[in-house]
Every structure is written in structure tokens, then in C-alpha cells.
Amino acid sequence: MDFFIEKLNEIKPGLTLLITDYRLWLSFLLLGILSLINYLIKMQLGNEILYSSFRGFIQLILVGLALTWIFSIKNPLAIIGIFMMMILIASRIAEKRSQQLRHVFLPIALSLSITCILIMGFVTLTKSIQTSPEYVLTFGGMLIGNCMVASSLALDRMLAEVKLKEEQILLYLSLGASPYQAIQPILRSCLKTALIPALDNTKALGIIVIPGLMSGMIIAGADPMNAVKNQIILINMILVGFVLCNLLVILLCYPKLFNKAQQLKTVLVNP
Numbered sequence: 001m002d003f004f005i006e007k008l009n010e011i012k013p014g015l016t017l018l019i020t021d022y023r024l025w026l027s028f029l030l031l032g033i034l035s036l037i038n039y040l041i042k043m044q045l046g047n048e049i050l051y052s053s054f055r056g057f058i059q060l061i062l063v064g065l066a067l068t069w070i071f072s073i074k075n076p077l078a079i080i081g082i083f084m085m086m087i088l089i090a091s092r093i094a095e096k097r098s099q100q101l102r103h104v105f106l107p108i109a110l111s112l113s114i115t116c117i118l119i120m121g122f123v124t125l126t127k128s129i130q131t132s133p134e135y136v137l138t139f140g141g142m143l144i145g146n147c148m149v150a151s152s153l154a155l156d157r158m159l160a161e162v163k164l165k166e167e168q169i170l171l172y173l174s175l176g177a178s179p180y181q182a183i184q185p186i187l188r189s190c191l192k193t194a195l196i197p198a199l200d201n202t203k204a205l206g207i208i209v210i211p212g213l214m215s216g217m218i219i220a221g222a223d224p225m226n227a228v229k230n231q232i233i234l235i236n237m238i239l240v241g242f243v244l245c246n247l248l249v250i251l252l253c254y255p256k257l258f259n260k261a262q263q264l265k266t267v268l269v270n271p
Contacts, residue, residue, distance in 0.1 A: 028053070071133045079133050083120075083140055087112045090148035097152040101159070107252035108151050115147050115245040116140060119237050128233050139234060142213065146238045147245040150194055154246040155253060157193055161186040162257060162264075169264055179258045187250055194246045198239050205235065 031053055038045050070082060091109035098104055120140050122128075129135045162169065165186065172182035213234050217227035259265055 067137075070137065073133060079136060082137065083116075084113070086141060086144050087116060090144050091151075094148050094151045094155075098155045101155060101253060101256055104155065104253050104256070108249060111151060111245050111248035111252060112144065112147050114248060115241050116143055118244070119143060119241055123233065123237060129230070138213075139237065142234060143237050143241050147241045150242045150245045151249045153194060154190055154249045157190045158186060158250055158254065158257075161189055166264070173262065173264065179255065179262050183254050183257070187247075187254075190250055191243060191246055194242050195239075198242045202235055202239065205231070 031049065034049055037043075038049060070079075073079065088109060091105055091112055094108050094112075095105040120136070120143065123139070124131050124136065129139055162183070168185075169182045173179070214227040214231040217230065218224055257265055
């Protein structure tokens with residue numbers, strides 16, 4: 001109990017400073033522009049705007065308090081536990097986005113876990129990033145978030161490609177091909193589609209936009225070249241994560257498109 005009271009006393013000054021900073025509250029005046037647009041064109045999103053803004057504000061406050069406490073923990077097992085919890089939550093969110101494929105939580109969670117463990121293990125063992133909670137959870141969180149999006153896009157793209165190339169898949173199956181052989185061209189297309197946006201974003205780095213991690217470090221007063229180094233490491237992690245997570249999700253989920261007789265489930269193709 002004394003430990004939690006001590007940590008709460010450490011958090012209070014920062015929380016008080018945040019809440020009493022008038023500049024934070026003035027920034028909410030920008031939402032007036034959005035409310036005005038909502039009123040003029042009758043989008044009927046007034047309640048949604050207020051709810052989303054309030055919820056986002058509360059969530060960020062709670063995240064800030066949680067991170068203040070988490071970063072003070074030096075127990076590696078606790079950090080690993082938090083990391084795995086983030087993966088499970090991301091997997092659940094990605095599963096909800098998949099409307100037609102059911103029971104994909106475990107494949108998504110396994111794909112995210114393997115991807116993140118391999119990449120985070122590599123960058124920590126090679127000392128590309130520091131092993132402090134601040135670096136591990138920050139880099140890991142960004143990697144998990146991007147892999148979550150990648151897994152959702154992979155499932156959506158796979159279903160779209162299956163619908164588009166249903167006759168081709170059925171032809172392959174009728175000629176004796178296995179489900180994997182029938183869907184292999186789709187796998188290649190999905191991986192290519194997932195990688196192209198990531199490559200385009202990489203091309204625009206530093207020219208059109210300053211990336212988030214780099215911006216945050218510069219605003220915090222870090223050396224710009226150190227910020228550049230960390231951003232490059234993160235971009236490389238995300239590029240590999242996109243492809244690896246897409247590959248694993250598709251390989252683990254494509255069997256759900258076929259029944260036990262290795263026939264394509266038409267209910268998924270023509271819902």
C-alpha cells in the first residue's frame with residue numbers, strides 16, 4: 001500500500017500541472033469549428049463529437065498516469081506482461097473488424113505475438129534500442145499498432161481477392177490443387193498490396209511530413225540526429241512487421257475459407 005501511495009504522490013504534480021494549464025483547454029476551442037460545420041451541413045454528429053473528444057481526453061489522461069507508473073517499474077516480467085496484454089487487446093480489435101471470418105482471434109494473436117517477439121527481440125538483442133521500459137513499450141506499442149492495422153487489412157484484402165477470383169480458385173481446386181496452391185496467387189497479391197503503402201510512406205519521410213516519433217523526440221529536446229536514428233529503426237521495424245504479420249495472418253486464416261472437404265465456402269464468397 002505504501003508503494004502505491006508513494007507512486008500516487010509522484011504522479012499528482014504532473015497531473016495537477018496538466019489540468020491547470022489553460023493552453024490545454026484553449027485547444028478545445030478548435031472543436032468549435034467542427035461543431036459549426038456539423039451544424040451548418042446537418043451531419044447530426046454533435047453528440048458523437050462531444051463524446052469522442054471527452055473519451056479521448058480521459059483515455060489519454062489515464063494512459064499518461066499509467067505510463068508514469070509503468071515506466072517506474074524495473075521488473076522485466078511486468079513489462080513483458082504489459083506487452084502481451086497490448087497484443088491481446090490489439091488482436092481483439094482486429095478480430096472485430098473482420099465481419100465474415102469467425103474465430104480468428106487466436107490466429108491474429110499468434111501472428112502478432114510471433115511478429116512482435118521476433119522484431120523486438122532482434123532490436124533489443126542487437127542494442128538498436130535501449131532496453132528501458134520507455135523505449136521497449138514505446139517502440140513495441142507502435143509496432144503492435146501497425147501490425148494490428150496490417151492484420152485487419154490482410155483479412156479484408158484476402159476476402160476481397162477470393163470474391164474477385166472465385167472462379168480461378170474453383171478451377172484450381174477442380175484440377176486437384178490443394179487449398180494452399182489455389183490461394184497462393186492471392187497471398188502474393190495481399191503481401192504486395194500491404195507493402196506498397198508502407199513503402200510510399202517511407203519515400204515521403206522528411207519531405208512531406210516529419211514522423212511522429214521523430215517529432216516527439218525533437219519537441220522533448222532530443223538531439224535531431226538521435227531522433228532520426230530512432231525513427232529509421234522504427235520504420236524498418238514497421239516495414240518488416242507489415243509483411244511478416246500479413247504473411248502469418250493469411251497463412252493461419254486461409255484454411256477457414258475452406259471446409260473439411262477442401263471446398264471453398266461459398267457463404268463467405270457470396271454472403
